[in-house]
Amino acid sequence: MLVLVTETASQKAEEFGFHPGDIVQEWLWDDDVDDSIRAAIEELTGEDLVDEDYDSAVDGVIIWWRDGDDEDELSDTIVDAVAVLGDDGPLWVLTPKPGRKGAASSTTVQNAAKTAGMNAATPLTVGADWNGIRLRAFGKGR
Structure with missing residues (x-):
């Protein structure tokens, strides 16, 4: 079963919606992040992730x-x-x-997204220990 979990977005970074050549900005990195997710995104895009101090436009976050x-x-x-x-x-x-250290309620993410003018999608498994929630501006697709 673990193989199925790790073969979601962390192994198929294109599920995030990133493309080769995209510059992806990473916010709130800490030593608990899943480096396999980071590596998969960098492999797909062919670019290193940039941090929140990067001051040019980016293609994904x-x-x-x-x-x-x-x-x-x-x-x-x-x-x-x-x-x-x-x-x-x-x-x-x-x-x-859920059940992992630091697990955040999807309601918290949904509320924060709404405050920021965004919709939050249903969580998607992106790694063995991490879920991902895609945000979109109100009125933008699903």
């Missing part, structure tokens, strides 16, 4: 989010990320799965 972090901070981070994200670029909030 991942935000690592854990329970215990301030929901208002997540809303602010989403707004900051959208400011540098190109039109219709994928924006993902990655959270530890």
